[in-house]
Amino acid sequence: MHATLLKAYKKMFLIRAAEQKIADHYLRNKIMSFVHFYVGQEAVAVGVADSLGKSDKMLGNHRSHGHYLAKGGNMRAMMCELLGKEAGSSRGKGGSMHMIDTSVNFVGSTPILAGVVPLACGVAFEQKFYKRKNITVAFLGDGAFEEGVVYETLNLAGLFRLPLLLVVENNLFSVNSPLTDRRARGHDSKTIVEGFGAKYMRADGNNYRDVVKKASALTRYLRGGSGPAVLECVTYRHMAHSAPIFDESCRAEDAAEVRKAKDSIARLRRELIKSGISEKTIARTEKNIEQGVEKDLAYAIAAPLPKKETLFTDLYV
Amino acid sequence: MSERILKYTEALREATDQVMAQDSSVCVFGLGVTYKNGADGTTGGLKQKYPTRVFDTPVSEHAVTGMAVGSAISGMRPIVHHGRVEFSLLAADQMFTQAAKWNYMFGGNHPVPIVIRIAVGRQWGNGPQHTQSLYGMFGSVSGLKVVIPSSPRMAKGLLIAAVRDPNPVVILEPRWLYALKQHVPEGIYVENLGKAQVVQSGKDITLVSYGDGLVSAREALSIIGEKASVELIDLVSINPVDHETVIASVSKTKRLMVVDTTHASFGIGSEIIAGAAKAGVLSSAPVHLSCPDVPCPTSTALTEDYYPTKVIIATTILKAMGKAPIEQTLSFEELHLAPSITLP
Structure with a gap:
């Protein structure tokens, strides 16, 4: 149990450390790629990824550094992509919103919110068509959950009984708009999802153990072939929608103490110490991870830019 | 056989x-x-x-x-x-x-x-x-x-x-x-996705169209007969556009006419004309037949003049060549019902 939790903690910390370094770099040297930071939501990506096998597939959205890294995506390729370098995962053509590493079955991330939902449904269709044992997971936010194609897809995936898990990361805000400004009185995600005959569970997205427990229950369910499922994880995004800043004027919850109280990483760290892992061991692990990330960022900073003529390549295969 | x-x-x-x-x-x-x-x-x-x-x-x-x-x-x-x-x-x-x-x-x-x-x-x-x-x-x-x-x-x-x-x-x-x-050949065969095709060679004017417009253009050519030598191009692909084939033809004929079966604005014809104009191969103003910039209505009284017909295409070509127009009235069926003709 210790070993599993420590492993999860390392992954969550890796995601946090990578984004912190990127944020620092962003503030010092302009990164010319829109960056939507995942800081605060790490328990969701890691909890879900830990419920999957390597051959299961994952797709993400505009805020997918965490999903990509949790699935095992290459750190240097990601850093290079953020800095627009040739060695980037998309050779500099995608940027932060287009993470991909098919070697670990991270199929791609695409920032048109719920646009990823039917795409993931198609990836799941292929799995079902060839009677594979794998499943497909797509991440979307609470804002995307308001787009109609989610409901079209729940019906379609239910009709074809596809192994599709939609993870709704409900971080309470669409940019800075709270749920109360966006949803009808009586809006209930559970009722909506179950109305399509799909399975629904809700997890505390700031609690790794709750996420992994419920994600595992749903991935087991999906492998049974009964059709799609939705896992809603209530969580909290610490930074602004698309910049490494904490703007307390936008959201009352942005006060530092609120963020700290909700922080999934601090929470898991406390649990590890309580379970008997020494503070010293954890601190040493954290330092190793940070040093690794620094090296990867330095590698990306030094990496060459793409050649100008590649502007015209890859329009078609 | x-x-x-x-x-x-x-x-x-x-x-x-x-x-x-x-x-x-x-x-x-x-x-x-x-x-x-x-x-x-x-x-x-x-x-x-x-x-x-x-x-x-x-x-x-x-x-x-x-x-x-x-x-x-x-x-x-x-x-x-x-x-x-x-x-x-x-x-x-x-x-x-x-x-x-x-x-x-x-x-x-x-x-x-x-x-x-x-x-x-x-x-x-x-x-x-x-x-x-x-x-x-x-x-x-x-x-x-x-x-x-x-x-x-x-x-x-x-x-x-x-x-x-x-x-x-x-x-x-x-x-x-x-x-x-x-x-239609029985076996499997492919046509080139990105390439225009010269349907008929000619030397006086290049006529470019696609889809249903091309069928009307083909019929127009049979009305014209020997009165003009028209090079007819089927654009086939609109993404990408095969400007090369069009420009090669206009370099020879020096005249260009396009038939659109959509609006003139942001249609296909304007793109073809722009390509030829930029290449500097035109010796006269290009001619553009198209649908008007209004939606296509339902009443046949209103749709009668909406799409360029074979007669209008033929007449426009002859006019561009400085020749007398032809007189031909189209039947209700020809104007409003999909053609079931057999192409060569």
Whole structure:
């Protein structure tokens, strides 16, 4: 149990450390790629990824550094992509919103919110068509959950009984708009999802153990072939929608103490110490991870830019 | 040996059948594609032949198209059918932003081998929301390949080429041509997706069209007969546009006329004229026939003058050549019913 939790903690910390370094770099040297930071939501990506096998597939959205890294995506390729370098995962053509590493079955991330939902449904269709044992997971936010194609897809995936898990990361805000400004009185995600005959569970997205427990229950369910499922994880995004800043004027919850109280990483760290892992061991692990990330960022900073003529390549295969 | 004559819709059906027999990853998705006369007859009987690969779908254009795109990302070769271009617009995100950009935005080697078949354009009684073509819209999206088959032979060859192509291909099928007949080879063959074709050589003027406009242009040439030597070009592809073939022709004829079956503004003709103008090969003002910049209404009294007819095309060519116009009145059937003629 210790070993599993420590492993999860390392992954969550890796995601946090990578984004912190990127944020620092962003503030010092302009990164010319829109960056939507995942800081605060790490328990969701890691909890879900830990419920999957390597051959299961994952797709993400505009805020997918965490999903990509949790699935095992290459750190240097990601850093290079953020800095627009040739060695980037998309050779500099995608940027932060287009993470991909098919070697670990991270199929791609695409920032048109719920646009990823039917795409993931198609990836799941292929799995079902060839009677594979794998499943497909797509991440979307609470804002995307308001787009109609989610409901079209729940019906379609239910009709074809596809192994599709939609993870709704409900971080309470669409940019800075709270749920109360966006949803009808009586809006209930559970009722909506179950109305399509799909399975629904809700997890505390700031609690790794709750996420992994419920994600595992749903991935087991999906492998049974009964059709799609939705896992809603209530969580909290610490930074602004698309910049490494904490703007307390936008959201009352942005006060530092609120963020700290909700922080999934601090929470898991406390649990590890309580379970008997020494503070010293954890601190040493954290330092190793940070040093690794620094090296990867330095590698990306030094990496060459793409050649100008590649502007015209890859329009078609 | 008697010639195999197929209708445009039969040619599309045969192409689908043959690619499905050849490649087990080809699936067909669309509203009513499992019906006996599914998708205007273009998918009839396929469900019986390939029961696990032909899918009638919910009326959810966005999700269904997106699911097909996702399956293509996973290596399958789906064909999606939209019975009206207006319905396909509900899937604009999946066509224009997902499928079309996927390979480029991930730096290459990420093919999306999907085919999206869309019925477009004129048909009696269909009115403003069922007769758009929106060629310019599809032509302007980088990352898509877009073709308009102008005959049964082209329909079969282009559909087979589209399924085999690793990129997203949109086939805009003018519904007006569905009853058209022609000799179609029995075996599997492909037509080039990105290349215009010279249908008839000539030396006085270059006439460029596509789809239903090309059929009217062909008929116009038979009216003109020996009165003018016209080089007729079937554009075939509007994404990319094969300017090279057009410019080579206009370099010879020095005159250009285009026939659009959509609005003049942001249509295809303006693109062709711009290409020729930039190349500096024109010696006179180009001529542009098109539909007016208003929606296509329903009443036949109003649609009578909406699309360029063979008589108008013939007369305009003769005028451009400084010759006397011809007098010919078209029947109600010729004006308003889809042609069921047999092409050479």
